[in-house]
Amino acid sequence: MSDHEHEHHGHDHGHDQGGEPRWKYDGVRVIKGDQLDPNTAQTPGMFRQAAINHARVGAQKIWAGTVAIEPDAKTGVHHHGALESVIYVxxxxxxxRWGERLEFVAEAGPGDFIFVPPYVPHQEINADPAxxxxxxxxxxxxxxxxxxxxxxxxxxxPEAVYWVDPIHKDPAG
Known part of the structure; x- marks a missing residue:
């Protein structure tokens, strides 16, 4: 196994037994696009895959992955607490849509970034029916x-079938 393929599991992030810094072995990581982890919260109409998280690379303060949303799918109204989110289309x-009554709207296309600040009530929509x-x-x-x-x-x-999973609870209770 070459150095760039070398992986350590279950070790602390300080030093290994030889006294060398952990970053020499567990520094920069490349997660190949065909090796994303679908073992994340899934919801009907949406397919999430984790690339960067604590379980995969030891990330402490960030989560990154992909999401594919089916044509014309919509979420219910929600917010993400203190989290900040960035979506790249x-x-x-x-x-x-966002606001106390979802009175604000913006659209984004390929190459655009969307920033969702903490506590902002919003609804995510695939605006393309096809x-x-x-x-x-x-x-x-x-x-x-x-x-x-x-x-x-x-x-x-939102869709007649709400996206319900450990993250998105059924609004009907």
């Missing part, structure tokens, strides 16, 4: 935080 057409939306998602923490907001009547109604 690879292909497709994203629509974001093509999937492919994005790269980066969050400011490894812990997935989603707070569903059920007392807002969204301008764009």
């Amino acid at each position: 690879v292909s497709g057409k994203a629509r974001m 093509n999937p939306l492919q994005c790269v998602l980066v969050r400011s923490d490894n812990e997935a935080v989603v707070v569903n907001i059920t007392d807002v009547d969204p301008v764009e109604k």
Whole structure:
């Protein structure tokens, strides 16, 4: 196994037994696009894959991965607590609605970045009824935080089947 393929598991991030700094072996990591981890919260209409997280590379303060959203799919209204999120649109057409009544709207296309500040109520929408939306998602923490907001009547109604999983709870209870 060459040095660039060398992996250590279960070691601390200080020094190894030889007294050498851990970064000599566990420094920069490359996660190949065909080796993303689908073992993350999944929801109907959306497929997430983790690239960078604590389990895969020991990341302490960041999560990054991809998300593919089916044509015309929409989330319910939610926010991500104290987390900051960045979405990079690879292909497709994203629509974001936000505000206390989702009164604000913006759209993004390939090459555009979307920043979602902490605690902002929002709704994520694939604005294309025929093509999937492919994005790269980066969050400011490894812990997935989603707070569903059920007392807002969204301008764009979510799918009849809500995205329900450990992150996105069923708004009906």
